[in-house]
Amino acid sequence: MRTILFFLILASANGLASNALAEELFLGRVLSVDRESGKLSVALIDGEDNPDTLNKGGKSMDVTIPKDRLPKRLLPGNVIRIWGGVSQETGALNATYLQASGRGSYGKDPTGVRRRIGKSLSQFGGRGGAKGRGKH
Amino acid sequence: MKGEIFNILSPAALKIKNPGNGKGEFRQRPGPYRVGKRFLLFTGAVVLLCSLLMVSRSEAVDLLAELSAGYDSNPALIDPSDGSGFSIYALGAEHWVGLSEDFALDLSVAGRYQDYWSVEDNYRLQAGAALSYIVAEGRFLPSLVGEVAAYRDALIEADERNEAMVGINADWIISNRLTLGFEQSFRWLGYLNWAKPFSGKGQGRNPDNEGKGGKNAPAASPSSWQLPTAPGKQPSGKGNRLLNTLYPPRNNVLMVTGVDLDVFMMSPLTGRLYAAYGDLSSSLDMESFREVQAGAALSWIPADQWRTVFEATWYRTQYYSVPENITRVRRTNYSWSAGVQISRFWGDFELFGQVGWKSGDAPLDYESYTQTVIQCGLSYSF
Numbered sequence: 001m002r003t004i005l006f007f008l009i010l011a012s013a014n015g016l017a018s019n020a021l022a023e024e025l026f027l028g029r030v031l032s033v034d035r036e037s038g039k040l041s042v043a044l045i046d047g048e049d050n051p052d053t054l055n056k057g058g059k060s061m062d063v064t065i066p067k068d069r070l071p072k073r074l075l076p077g078n079v080i081r082i083w084g085g086v087s088q089e090t091g092a093l094n095a096t097y098l099q100a101s102g103r104g105s106y107g108k109d110p111t112g113v114r115r116r117i118g119k120s121l122s123q124f125g126g127r128g129g130a131k132g133r134g135k136h
Numbered sequence: 137m138k139g140e141i142f143n144i145l146s147p148a149a150l151k152i153k154n155p156g157n158g159k160g161e162f163r164q165r166p167g168p169y170r171v172g173k174r175f176l177l178f179t180g181a182v183v184l185l186c187s188l189l190m191v192s193r194s195e196a197v198d199l200l201a202e203l204s205a206g207y208d209s210n211p212a213l214i215d216p217s218d219g220s221g222f223s224i225y226a227l228g229a230e231h232w233v234g235l236s237e238d239f240a241l242d243l244s245v246a247g248r249y250q251d252y253w254s255v256e257d258n259y260r261l262q263a264g265a266a267l268s269y270i271v272a273e274g275r276f277l278p279s280l281v282g283e284v285a286a287y288r289d290a291l292i293e294a295d296e297r298n299e300a301m302v303g304i305n306a307d308w309i310i311s312n313r314l315t316l317g318f319e320q321s322f323r324w325l326g327y328l329n330w331a332k333p334f335s336g337k338g339q340g341r342n343p344d345n346e347g348k349g350g351k352n353a354p355a356a357s358p359s360s361w362q363l364p365t366a367p368g369k370q371p372s373g374k375g376n377r378l379l380n381t382l383y384p385p386r387n388n389v390l391m392v393t394g395v396d397l398d399v400f401m402m403s404p405l406t407g408r409l410y411a412a413y414g415d416l417s418s419s420l421d422m423e424s425f426r427e428v429q430a431g432a433a434l435s436w437i438p439a440d441q442w443r444t445v446f447e448a449t450w451y452r453t454q455y456y457s458v459p460e461n462i463t464r465v466r467r468t469n470y471s472w473s474a475g476v477q478i479s480r481f482w483g484d485f486e487l488f489g490q491v492g493w494k495s496g497d498a499p500l501d502y503e504s505y506t507q508t509v510i511q512c513g514l515s516y517s518f
Binding site: 023 | 198234237270273274275309311313315402404406437517
């Protein structure tokens with residue numbers, strides 16, 4: 001039973017890793033956002049060594065993503081990381097995941113986990129959350 | 137007058153004073169009173185959460201409401217410890233203002249009340265601002281940051297303080313897979329109460345019978361100078377006396393320099409390495425310290441709408457101004473912490489569960505402590 005469970009976990013992890021490895025990572029600056037349709041226009045700044053996208057550096061490119069995966073605050077000018085691949089048919093970048101840059105609740109701590117862990121465990125300011133004379 | 141205002145603000149003001157001892161000590165509130173207060177707080181939080189659901193969305197203001205409950209095995213970071221269940225009620229609001237194409241201003245306010253079920257409570261109110269400027273087409277993002285805060289703690293009264301912070305942050309997006317962050321801040325910590333040395337949380341003094349002073353407490357009388365010492369430790373005359381004297385509220389300045397590196401490995405997997413150096417200059421010299429902190433965090437998205445974060449941190453704290461004749465204080469102390477959180481998202485809601493663990497040295501009397509915190513909660517942001 002344990003052997004079967006082990007192989008199931010291994011297969012799931014392998015499938016997950018394979019999907020993730022098939023994706024490319026792009027860096028782009030947001031030009032416009034359409035929340036209703038889940039479409040963005042971005043200027044690519046950096047990406048993988050893929051000839052399909054390399055020649056688009058600095059140019060506008062359409063990005064599509066499921067609406068519920070759009071970061072909450074996404075504004076023109078923001079630099080974002082885009083995980084996905086270029087559609088051979090449309091030439092658009094089909095994104096599976098977007099990550100906003102910058103500090104605060106919409107950048108490095110989008111779910112607040114660091115803030116929560118920091119409140120209960122950190123000693124002083126900086127990387128965690130709480131501050132104090134010694135321990136707080 | 138000022139002191140009276142602070143008294144009203146303090147969670148201690150909510151407790152029932154013991155009229156018998158005349159020393160300002162507090163006894164446990166009767167059971168029904170505590171249950172009634174918790175019920176009111178919980179009901180208030182639920183009503184607030186529901187009313188927020190009915191508020192129309194705004195592009196410029198982000199609101200956060202959070203309710204969680206759990207168990208803390210060691211709220212005071214002492215040994216032996218007294219555990220307690222707790223509830224946390226938190227609210228926050230953030231307002232973003234675009235001043236120009238390159239300048240942006242973020243304003244935020246937040247409050248958090250931690251209601252311990254069998255020991256005293258604490259809360260923190262804070263307001264902050266960050267002025268950001270976009271450089272190199274968004275790849276370099278420096279910010280000027282400021283914050284004011286008030287922290288009140290009826291369990292460790294020596295920790296009650298007001299804070300003001302200014303600093304700079306900067307994020308440099310090196311490549312599509314790496315971001316380097318930098319932080320430099322100066323934080324003023326204005327404490328409110330008289331306290332014996334090393335009375336802060338996790339510093340070795342038991343809050344039940346030591347360290348409490350109050351806002352206008354005089355220095356301790358000679359008859360109260362003698363304290364029990366750790367087994368095998370000999371009191372050293374004047375040094376021992378220094379440790380058992382009440383000193384005026386501290387005025388401390390904490391300087392923090394930090395760097396962090398975010399590594400984007402795969403779409404479901406992001407790592408973070410960080411290190412920081414802190415230098416606390418205390419108005420009571422012997423409490424000044426230098427601290428080095430290093431840690432790592434790993435964020436993993438195992439499935440759509442799920443997120444898991446692991447984090448571990450190591451600290452080394454050195455109290456460099458402890459007088460030579462004080463032998464009861466360990467100058468170099470180490471502590472470790474680790475935590476894991478699992479979150480599930482439904483639109484604007486997040487359900488989370490968290491386990492945190494911490495173990496460390498408390499400098500006074502060479503004590504040490506461990507703490508385990510388990511909590512789960514619901515967060516709503518829009």
